[in-house]
Amino acid sequence: MIFEESKSEIDNIKDKHDLEERLISFAVLIVEIVESMPDSRAANHLSGQLLRSGTSPALNYGEAQSGESRRDFIHKIKIVLKELRESFICLKIIHRSKLYKTEEKILFALKESNELISIFVKSVETAQKNSL
Numbered sequence: 192m193i194f195e196e197s198k199s200e201i202d203n204i205k206d207k208h209d210l211e212e213r214l215i216s217f218a219v220l221i222v223e224i225v226e227s228m229p230d231s232r233a234a235n236h237l238s239g240q241l242l243r244s245g246t247s248p249a250l251n252y253g254e255a256q257s258g259e260s261r262r263d264f265i266h267k268i269k270i271v272l273k274e275l276r277e278s279f280i281c282l283k284i285i286h287r288s289k290l291y292k293t294e295e296k297i298l299f300a301l302k303e304s305n306e307l308i309s310i311f312v313k314s315v316e317t318a319q320k321n322s323l
Contacts, residue, residue: 210310211256214249214271217307220300221245221278224285227292234290237281244277245300248307261322268318272311279304 225238225245248271255271258264282304286297 211249211252213307214252217300217303218246218249220296220303224282224291224296224300227296228285228290229292231290233288234285237285237288237290241278241281241285244274244281245304247271247274248278261318265315265318265322268311268315272308272315275304275308275311279308 221241222245225242228234228238251267251271251274255264255267258267279301282297282301285291286294286301291297
């Protein structure tokens with residue numbers, strides 16, 4: 192099962208603290224969730240929103256690594272954080288509306304997005320402090 196592989200990858204990555212790989216695994220998990228959602232008006236709307244916000248952090252993190260300045264880096268990391276927060280709220284709506292196939296995936300994605308939000312809040316704080 193792909194979800195079990197993604198969950199296992201994320202657990203292994205947590206040990207390594209490799210944020211890029213962790214964000215990629217999160218994006219893959221989001222794709223799996225979106226692909227398994229029902230075909231309804233609400234699910235289609237939320238799945239489109241989640242697909243954009245849930246895959247964006249990995250892409251923006253890659254851009255941040257090539258930031259032209261510390262200010263540019265901080266700006267891009269803030270975008271990663273913004274997209275993670277949006278994904279978290281979208282996942283909560285999907286969970287409460289029961290627009291999912293496997294609750295375990297949703298709960299895991301909620302937990303992972305919350306952990307990533309915490310990491311990036313600290314990253315922004317540290318980067319801002321170091322830029323003074």
